[in-house]
Amino acid sequence: MRLTEISRDINEWFNGSGPLADVVISSRVRLARNLAGCKFLSRCSSQEKADILQKLKDVLMSLELGDETFYVSVDKASELNRSFLVERHLISRHHALTKGPRGVVIARREFFTAMINEEDHLRIQVFEAGCQLTTCAEQIDHIDDMIERKIEYAFSPRYGYLTACPTNLGTGIRVSVMLHLPALKMTNQIEKLLNAAKDMNLAVRGLFGEGTEAASDLYQISNQVTLGLSEESIVSHFEKVIIPEIIEYEKAARARLLSAQVDTLDDKISRAMALLQNARLISSQEALFLLSHLRLGLNMHQHMGASTPAIKRLCELGESTDKSDAGLSIRTINRLFMLTLPAHLQLNYGKPLDSTHRDALRAKIIREALGQDS
Amino acid sequence: MQCQICSKRAATIHLTEISDGVRTEMHICERCAAEQGIAAQSQISINELLSNLLASQPSDDELFGPSEQDLSCPHCGFTMDRLRKEGTLGCPHDYEVFDKTLLPLIERAQNGKTSHCGKVPSKMPPDTKKLMEMSGLQQQLDEAVRRENYELAAKLRDQMKKLPQR
Numbered sequence: 346m347r348l349t350e351i352s353r354d355i356n357e358w359f360n361g362s363g364p365l366a367d368v369v370i371s372s373r374v375r376l377a378r379n380l381a382g383c384k385f386l387s388r389c390s391s392q393e394k395a396d397i398l399q400k401l402k403d404v405l406m407s408l409e410l411g412d413e414t415f416y417v418s419v420d421k422a423s424e425l426n427r428s429f430l431v432e433r434h435l436i437s438r439h440h441a442l443t444k445g446p447r448g449v450v451i452a453r454r455e456f457f458t459a460m461i462n463e464e465d466h467l468r469i470q471v472f473e474a475g476c477q478l479t480t481c482a483e484q485i486d487h488i489d490d491m492i493e494r495k496i497e498y499a500f501s502p503r504y505g506y507l508t509a510c511p512t513n514l515g516t517g518i519r520v521s522v523m524l525h526l527p528a529l530k531m532t533n534q535i536e537k538l539l540n541a542a543k544d545m546n547l548a549v550r551g552l553f554g555e556g557t558e559a560a561s562d563l564y565q566i567s568n569q570v571t572l573g574l575s576e577e578s579i580v581s582h583f584e585k586v587i588i589p590e591i592i593e594y595e596k597a598a599r600a601r602l603l604s605a606q607v608d609t610l611d612d613k614i615s616r617a618m619a620l621l622q623n624a625r626l627i628s629s630q631e632a633l634f635l636l637s638h639l640r641l642g643l644n645m646h647q648h649m650g651a652s653t654p655a656i657k658r659l660c661e662l663g664e665s666t667d668k669s670d671a672g673l674s675i676r677t678i679n680r681l682f683m684l685t686l687p688a689h690l691q692l693n694y695g696k697p698l699d700s701t702h703r704d705a706l707r708a709k710i711i712r713e714a715l716g717q718d719s
Numbered sequence: 720m721q722c723q724i725c726s727k728r729a730a731t732i733h734l735t736e737i738s739d740g741v742r743t744e745m746h747i748c749e750r751c752a753a754e755q756g757i758a759a760q761s762q763i764s765i766n767e768l769l770s771n772l773l774a775s776q777p778s779d780d781e782l783f784g785p786s787e788q789d790l791s792c793p794h795c796g797f798t799m800d801r802l803r804k805e806g807t808l809g810c811p812h813d814y815e816v817f818d819k820t821l822l823p824l825i826e827r828a829q830n831g832k833t834s835h836c837g838k839v840p841s842k843m844p845p846d847t848k849k850l851m852e853m854s855g856l857q858q859q860l861d862e863a864v865r866r867e868n869y870e871l872a873a874k875l876r877d878q879m880k881k882l883p884q885r
Contacts (some may be wrong), residue, residue, distance in 0.1 A: 504834070572834070575838075
């Protein structure tokens with residue numbers, strides 16, 4: 346299976362659908378596991394890593410997942426292919442950059458991936474669109490059971506599933522959501538969120554950004570504690586208490602923008618439309634920044650009935666390019682987000698491009714998607 | 720059988736802990752149990768009981784053995800120095816070998832939690848599973864009480880009562 350078979354469109358869980366999709370882009374639950382009777386990766390020789398890789402690859406490729414699976418050898422992949430996998434969230438940046446025999450098993454519909462020899466021997470994860478953490482958790486639990494029938498995990502009754510880093514000990518579970526928080530950013534409340542998150546034992550990371558800088562106002566929120574709580578309680582607390590609270594803050598900020606800062610909001614949306622429809626060269630960073638404003642405008646219209654002058658024009662644009670309902674327009678925006686990322690761009694074009702050519706191609710793809718002739 | 724604490728009264732409460740494949744048994748009388756703060760239904764964690772008792776005697780390590788800073792894991796050669804540099808451990812045995820050093824680190828990283836109460840692999844022996852299930856429910860109950868979710872706490876208490884007594 347070639348990566349170009351999946352590179353021309355977004356994965357299902359990134360298409361803007363699902364519960365609470367006006368704020369929650371996607372959900373993910375991952376489990377960290379190691380084989381019993383083996384050293385952790387930092388002490389393994391290259392041969393030992395290769396043996397672990399072969400063993401786990403065989404087990405994973407034999408699973409009945411209701412979907413076709415394919416394997417990518419990450420250590421043998423080109424840098425472009427590795428970047429592509431990172432852009433698509435199929436592997437972590439760590440997995441791309443670390444050394445030694447390692448790979449990833451991917452389900453064709455991309456709702457499941459299994460990284461082998463990342464920081465632990467095995468990291469399996471399930472994705473869903475919108476806020477569906479319980480569903481993700483149930484699915485990953487089932488897959489974990491299937492794997493455990495064929496191999497033995499490193500486990501101690503005291504510390505649970507044993508991991509290379511003590512921060513993953515116990516359940517080995519990482520529960521996360523990708524949130525779109527443009528209104529909190531616009532009303533200067535992101536710092537407040539970050540401080541609150543620390544008190545709630547949450548990790549907040551900007552997507553593709555450093556520290557608090559988040560490309561396209563997208564943030565990944567995850568649990569930090571993995572020991573001393575059951576998987577169910579971690580997932581449930583996250584889904585029923587933490588996420589709804591953050592969503593309320595974002596929605597309140599959006600309401601405030603509509604009632605008290607309409608001109609600022611409309612200006613941002615209008616400028617975004619104008620630039621995206623007309624620029625001949627646009628960097629990834631700028632494109633993501635502007636696309637975020639469009640996504641905000643469309644969500645405000647769909648979920649809050651907003652119809653400021655700029656939002657009205659935005660919806661008209663949506664209708665003229667996507668002949669179906671407005672939901673598909675969010676999909677278009679997410680699609681543009683993903684397909685204009687550097688590795689996606691080059692993989693689909695067929696060869697590497699320098700920075701200026703990428704910026705030109707990106708601008709062209711966006712103009713065409715927004716109904717302008719190239 | 721005599722109580723292992725007072726050596727006077729008959730032992731009527733028998734506790735078994737299985738940790739890392741090592742089985743520890745304790746046989747105590749009701750009076751000592753009450754003094755240690757456990758009800759006959761054994762709602763305290765066995766860990767706590769054992770550590771209270773062990774804490775009163777210096778461990779062999781402290782008297783005779785090397786400090787964990789100089790130790791290297793016999794299975795993989797890992798040292799505490801490497802942990803400082805690399806941030807990850809060498810093999811699962813390190814959790815035992817460097818127990819004293821790791822425990823405070825784990826406690827800090829995991830918001831005070833130091834024992835597992837979640838999923839157990841199906842291949843674990845049934846004894847261990849039962850013990851862990853009980854311990855797990857107790858921890859969840861404590862957490863529920865801490866979060867003032869008394870409805871959940873009550874449900875957990877009922878679940879614990881239903882578990883088969885050994």
